[in-house]
Amino acid sequence: MTPDALNRLVAQLAKLPGIGEKTAQRLAFHVLRAPAEYARGLSAALLDVVDHVSLCPKCFSLCDKAHPQCGFCSDTRRDDKLLCVVEGIADELALERTREFKGRYHVLHGVLSPLEGVGPDQLRIRELLTRLQDTDVEEVILATNPDVEGEATALYLTRLLKPMGIKVTRLAQGIPMGGDLEFADQATLARALSARRDI
């Protein structure tokens, strides 16, 4: 009973992650209620993003197609000796928000996951090795998530990078800032204990 155009929009919105049929309908109603300029703006932004954004050929961050490199790679103030390997763009941006890291990035675009059929060839690992052969990177920080797949990926990369004479590090694991010992899970608390530091 609803117009076809609305049904098509609901179907398209429902393909977004975490958006079910009902939420998609609510969003579509919002688009209809809002001034037409909003729908036109969002429509143009969607086209823009696929037409103008690609992956940086060096670090595989997001990059404007008009530029040969992404903002991270072209920034001359960043430290070429330090390379941080992350699973995805969101992780890269999270690290960037800390304003603590001034090295370069390399985005794997996934983690090793035999169950989901993701092997080393599906990730940007070969490109990482090629990149490390002709640069002066002294330390690689493996900033994959501290879960099963992330740990396995870090271990795999460690075995590849160590023989190249590169220092390999991993983000510290422990109790989060503002966290509560009482509510920390056993694995985190055990890790925090074994990795305790002199003060």
Place this chain on the structure above:
Amino acid sequence: MTPDALNRLVAQLAKLPGIGEKTAQRLAFHVLRAPAEYARGLSAALLDVVDHVSLCPKCFSLCDKAHPQCGFCSDTRRDDKLLCVVEGIADELALERTREFKGRYHVLHGVLSPLEGVGPDQLRIRELLTRLQDTDVEEVILATNPDVEGEATALYLTRLLKPMGIKVTRLAQGIPMGGDLEFADQATLARALSARRDI
């Protein structure tokens, strides 16, 4: 550090209701990862919806601009004697999903809410009265939500419609099907008690 096109898409997505900055970013990444056809399809669907969907001039449901009336109004199998007044399109679709109602609809597009500056003139009330003057509607079901604004709107409409000699009804209120007496709120339970039925 992210491409401008991506930032613009995130900003547009974050204007949707219930979508914050982080969710908008996650959705934008999904759009980038998906085949370009998805972004193009969603973009086209957005334009389609503003170009092809309008409100039915009779009942103010959603309507294809190419048709003079919406699907509800043009369906000759529906009962002209029964008119259901709802707050919004979502309520209309919820009632329709029950497959129990075969009359016509009238969408108010809001409820009376003095605090938010919504008076009778902001709703489709005048159009409802005009519509009722030259039809053979015998019963109007006031299906506004059973909250303060919805009740006030129903009361306001009742006072307008009763003098026209039209039977005015309200959706039954009580314990929801599958509900639990123990967890029902006091107001619902009191209403269920006072509106008890012979079996």
